[in-house]
Amino acid sequence: MKIVILGLEGARDGAGHNDSALRWRALIQALARRGHRVVAVERGAALVAPPVPPPGVEWLRYEQWGEVAATAARHADEAGLVLALAQGPDGVAAAVLARESRAERRALYDPDAAESLTALVRGDAPGHLPGDGQGGVDLAGFDLVLASGGGPALDLYRQRARAAAVAPLYPWIVPDLHHPADARxxxxxxxxxxxxxxxxxxxxxxxxxxxxxxxxxxxxxxxxxxxxxxxxxxxxxxxxxxxxxxxxxxxxxxxxxxxxxxxxxxxxxxxxxxxxxxxxxxxxxxxxxxxxxxxxxxxxxxxxxxxxxxxxxxxxxxxxxxxxxxxxxxxxxxxxxxxxHSAERRVQELRSLLDLTGGGDD
CATH class of the missing domain: 3.40.50.2000 (Glycogen Phosphorylase B;)
Structure with a gap:
């Protein structure tokens, strides 16, 4: 299955490092190992280059959204799944592109669901989620909304943001990066x-x-x-x-x-x-x-x-x-x-939630 992931933020050097990018790279590689073809659209062409992609992974990197929007839309229309990450300066644009695509499945991941739910309780619209044009949030059109947290509060996505289905996708670790170290x-x-x-x-x-x-x-x-x-x-x-x-x-x-x-x-x-x-x-x-x-x-x-x-x-x-x-x-x-709670485990959960099929087993 072809999977397009939008809204990625590139990894950085030094104090500007982006651990989220490293976690997503591990998840993308785990998807590819299971036989999926992944197109990763990532902001930050001048930042740290991604590792040599494994077979089945294509990285599209850009500085400004306009540089990649048309190409990303074409890939999304051809995809079995398009997954938009609601983060960064292009998060809303990526979410709208995913929602309006002709992909077989359209999903949104909210990496800051605590902020979103807090805003929805107040009756506010989180700025990183697509709006309804009337000061609210509109998540209709997504087959699944994935949140970085869980529990009963997720019902607010359905009640106040028109989400059809919601599920947690909790944070994850990358064993190659997060492991015991020596004391200093x-x-x-x-x-x-x-x-x-x-x-x-x-x-x-x-x-x-x-x-x-x-x-x-x-x-x-x-x-x-x-x-x-x-x-x-x-x-x-x-x-x-x-x-x-x-x-x-x-x-x-x-x-x-x-x-x-x-x-x-x-x-x-x-x-x-x-x-x-x-x-x-x-x-x-x-x-x-x-x-x-x-x-x-x-x-x-x-x-x-x-x-x-x-x-x-x-x-x-x-x-x-x-x-x-x-x-x-x-x-x-x-x-x-x-x-x-590893990247491998999250891929298993994602495949189960979206009923994805690929060449590998979980």
């Missing part, structure tokens, strides 16, 4: 956290990270991904780092006694939104403490694979546990994420 002296810490986008987890940052650092002034705390908002009181035993690429993140996580996997405030409020940061930390085999949100225990078993915190005390207690016990938690979490 430069990253030694008692508690480490890869920060959600700036300001997106202000309540959780205060409750589960900064309050712990203030309570334990002799312990070391490390935050990667930028400084906390100015409205938060940052203690002196907290060190901040810029965003790190996946190789450095693995070393940073391996250098900490415990890793805090912090949900965004909107993800916690809605529930059923495991972050790519949570899955990546698990893939690195490090002990994790996560703030509690509805649905978390469907992804990891609290107390056996991860620690779960309801308040500041739970995080401080986790830091006091024996290292051997924490290491065993990390080992079990890694086994779980490799089994259930």
């Amino acid at each position: 002296t430069a990253y030694l810490a008692d508690l480490a956290c890869v920060a959600p986008p700036l300001g997106a987890a202000q309540a959780g940052m205060e409750r589960f990270f900064l309050s712990v650092a203030r309570r334990l002034p002799r312990r070391r705390f490390l935050l990667s991904g930028g400084d906390p908002p100015d409205t938060l009181d940052v203690p002196p035993n907290l060190r901040t780092l810029p965003a790190l690429d996946h190789t450095e993140r693995g070393a940073m996580l391996a250098s900490a006694t415990l890793t805090l996997a912090l949900a965004r405030d909107d993800e916690r409020a809605i529930g059923w939104f495991p972050s790519d940061r949570l899955f990546e930390a698990a893939a690195c085999g490090v002990p994790i403490v996560a703030d509690r949100w509805e649905g978390l225990d469907a992804f990891f078993e609290p107390g056996r694979e991860i620690l779960v915190a309801n308040d500041t005390d739970d995080v401080t207690t986790g830091l006091m546990l024996p290292r051997a016990h924490l290491a065993e938690l990390g080992r079990r979490a890694r086994q779980r994420v490799l089994s259930e």
